[in-house]
Amino acid sequence: MFSSLAILLTLLLANPINSTVLDPCSTIRCKSGYTCTVTNTTAQCTPVSAGQQCGPKVCALGDECCNESCGTCTPPGGFCTQQICEPTGPACGKGKCYTGQVCCNASCGICTPPGGFCTMQFCG
Numbered sequence: 001m002f003s004s005l006a007i008l009l010t011l012l013l014a015n016p017i018n019s020t021v022l023d024p025c026s027t028i029r030c031k032s033g034y035t036c037t038v039t040n041t042t043a044q045c046t047p048v049s050a051g052q053q054c055g056p057k058v059c060a061l062g063d064e065c066c067n068e069s070c071g072t073c074t075p076p077g078g079f080c081t082q083q084i085c086e087p088t089g090p091a092c093g094k095g096k097c098y099t100g101q102v103c104c105n106a107s108c109g110i111c112t113p114p115g116g117f118c119t120m121q122f123c124g
Helices: 002-014
Strands: 034-039 043-049 062-068 072-074 103-104 110-112
Touching: none
Parallel strands: none
Antiparallel strands: 034 043, 062 072, 103 110
C-alpha cells in the first residue's frame, strides 16, 4: 500500500493539475457589469443580470430591497431605515412619480422608467 501511495504522489508532483482545467474563468478578466460564466467548458464574459425593482431603483444583484418608498437596497439582512420617502417627480393622476420616472398612464397613476412597459387601460 505504501508503494501505491508513493507512486500516486510522484505522479501528482510530476504532473501538476492545470488550474484552467478546474476553473476556466481563472484567467478571464471581465469589464465592469460583466461576469465570467462557463458553458461547455468554455469561459466567456456575460452581462450581470439586474436585481429586483425597489421603488425608483433596481437593486444590485444579490442585494435586497429593504425600503421600497426610498429605493433603498442592502445586502441581505443589512441595516435599513423605516422612513417613508415621498415621490418628488412629475404629477401622475392623483399622485407623483419618482424622480427619473415618467407618467405613462395618468388615469391609473402608473409611472415607469422612460420607455418602460405601461398598460393602456382606463382606471377612471
